[in-house]
Amino acid sequence: MNTIFKPDNAAQVLDAVAWAVVAETPLEVVGGGSKRAIGRPVNAGHTLDLSALTGITLYEAEELVLSAGPGTSLANIHAVLAEQRQELAFEPPDYGSLLNGEPGAGTIGGAVSANLAGPRRLKVGAARDHFLGFEAVSGRGEAFKSGGRVVKNVTGYDLSKVMAGSWGTLGALTSVTLKVLPMAEKVRTILVLGCDAATGVAAMTKALQMPYEVSGAAWLPDSLAKISNVSYVRGAGAAVAGIRVEGPGPSVEYRCAKLREQLAIFGEIEELHGHNSGTFWREVRDVTPFAQPGDDRIVWKISVPPQIGATAAAALTEMLQSEAYLDWAGGLIWLAFPVENATDGAHEVVRDVIAACGGHATLIRANAALRAKVPVFQPQAAGVQALSRRLKESFDPLGVLNVGRMTVGM
């Protein structure tokens, strides 16, 4: 029988894991469950549900720091930060609509464990770059911590980095501490209309090579632009590249003017103000183009060197009858193709294209059977794989925590 342990505090998390160690029984570690459908299905007899470890335990706006239980909802954190005009600058995406049609269920522990990042990734980094410290219980049934509450800290190994993006396979988090940042006073988006993927990447590259602190750069093909909720994008009748500028008012106006001037050679220019900018970048961030009602296509998230983005996306869309859009100035490809095309060969095509250009592909939306069969995360070179396995064993030698979530046996 699958028992769900739902501890209320760190001591109970320790109890549950210590029991599993003694019983040599694997646990599936979950928070809000909003990303449970990402990764390989975990074959565990019992569930360790951390969603009751909620609450902001420390928030000092002037120190730019926040600590919370891992089960604290992102919605709660966003609301508390917004009161002080602050935010999680890495823009944690909400894949709820994409995965199961239920947005708003994400937790801070989940955002960190999946090392999420939105469009601002190219300027401020991912969750890992804002994750200052944590407390957790290892798969040995031992409570341990790393990092702290200050930004500048090189005391001991930076275990926060490996915990971020480890999908609960190294430790069950009991507290997380993150850096927070001020919200920008003003946001504008320059749209370059009618550019194909290659021209879009050229425009985004040009924008990033200028001193205008671009904080988002995405490209949508015509077919996806026309389902946007932003009227300028929907009505463009063409592919669209969006370039975001944020900061103090006068600075944003100045930078927008400069960018409009410099980017005019790539296509017709439009400008989105605050509200529309917000909608546009939320759509890019949350993969809304592939989260329309009835869309059940296979979705891949692919990280590549930005200059490769357009050609890799073009190759994949042609071979797999798929659709793709680009974020991170070309460095992130979101790819969707029909379920009926999801043959073994199709997944190998994705891997081969990525292996050729450097980068990695993650299967984000697929049914459990497919996720059990196809490697969800990019297979690694033998040496890196062996090292990662030893790292897993150093935290969880018996395979108690989320074993198999990332790769077979890990």
Add this chain to the structure above:
Amino acid sequence: MEMPKPDQNVIARRVEIATALQKIVPGEGVIVDEDELRPYESDGLTAYRQLPLIVVLPETTEQVAEVLRYCHANGVKVVPRGAGTSLSGGALPLADGVILGLGKFKKIIEIDYENRCAVVQPGVTNLAITDAVRDLGFYYAPDPSSQIACTIGGNIAENSGGIHSLKYGMTTNNVLGLELVMIDGEIIRIGGKHLDSDGYDLLGLLTGSEGLLGVVTEVTVRILRAPETARALLIGFPSNEAAGACVARVIGSGIIPGGMEMMDRPAIKAAEAFVQAGYPLDVEALLIVELDGPETEVDYLIGEVERIAGENAAVSIRISESEDERVSFWAGRKAAFPAIGRLSPDYYCMDGTIPRGRLPEVLSRMAELSLQYGLRVANVFHAGDGNLHPLILYDANIPGELDSAEAFGSDILRLCVEVGGVLTGEHGVGVEKRDLMSAMFTEDDLKQQQRVKCAFDPSSLLNPGKVFPQLHRCAELGRVHIHKGKNRFPDLPRF
């Protein structure tokens, strides 16, 4: 400070080891003469000295791999070394260990403006990266004050910061990829020109690992377009409290300056006497706030910071009107260490980080400790991110004074931890803060870190004696301790 007891068997095999290394690195790549070993006997933490067994200076990744394979097979310890500017003894040699110097890895392999990154060898200096991309208006953001000499490989080992890390991050936020040689000679590649990891974030783990996990032979870093302009304010305050409050208000109002540095009265006086930067001498604390970005933005933010400073009891405010003037504001701060060095035969530079709001309390308790130990202290402070550099003045020729300075330093770092901060913000643990680790971490915390070390280096041959106060054998650390009484089904909410 006790280092692991040297292995006399290894020392006895010195000639044999040198001969083997010479086969791997022919020519002048192996150093055995005492005179030539001397320059390697310490790093930037000069209070500790030890002649290494041998120094080897390979020129290729394959040679590094062969050297490590040999040392691994023969049980010889290895201390990796870049430019040797570490302030925590991270590159302190071992009597029974080989120094593996990366000084010959000086090539900039590729500059890729389109992907906004540079691929370089680890012996390239931090500043040389910026110099190589400056023509097109780019730069490499982390700027440790030793940037003219320190190498990017050393920056990876220490996760170096600098005055701009408040806005642009530390090394770990600016590295994309590494080539790494493991202790057994295996060469692996992590990351590349793309973002994020395909599995566990080994890149993040290796950055700041102080040479204990592997030897980096190639680095891919992010390069950024330099801001259009930068201007600075020089603000004097009647108290440390007022300066601290101003820093909090600047950040609380949503401004993240490119740099925000604070100096206390002894540091201001020393700097002014040394370089005549035009610092006010009638203030208790001085703040340098630098804003960078487009001119419009900088002008606007300068106005904002000026207003906030005025509301926080500033007694003098100067705003740079030219690049020369901006540079002159920094001249005193940048010369602060040597300036303070002139006041005393020796000084000891500390590196704790505290929550910014605790600064006044920490400074006043530091003043009490100064009286107690009978040693003067001056403070420079990366105010934006809470990284404190107290400089303790002492005279090594007076018996017992070095010990006093170290004890004073340890008390300061314990104080940093007590108020919610950490032992080291950017200099690393090395040998210097090794024995203080238990002030911040529990036994279980430290054991988990050492288990990570075991995953990379199970025989503990890479830079042993650094970072961890106690060396445990990996076999012992690997055991799972079954907790008695835990075989009962846990008594907690379940569904």
